[in-house]
Amino acid sequence: LNPVEQLWLNIKQRYLSNMAFKDYEEIVDKCCDAWNDILKKDNFVKKLCSREWIELV
Numbered sequence: 001l002n003p004v005e006q007l008w009l010n011i012k013q014r015y016l017s018n019m020a021f022k023d024y025e026e027i028v029d030k031c032c033d034a035w036n037d038i039l040k041k042d043n044f045v046k047k048l049c050s051r052e053w054i055e056l057v
Contacts (some may be wrong), residue, residue, distance in 0.1 A: 007048060015037070016031070
């Protein structure tokens with residue numbers, strides 16, 4: 001997976017799976033909450049999207 005797909009997959013698995021939403025606005029709110037929670041974690045996106053083999057080149 002590319003980094004964007006990997007990040008989206010992580011958001012879906014951690015924050016949005018097994019949930020029922022009452023409307024579109026609730027979906028957007030939950031996505032925003034998930035994104036804000038991820039941004040609070042130090043270097044989470046960098047760690048999730050980095051690859052060891054890239055550093056070898």
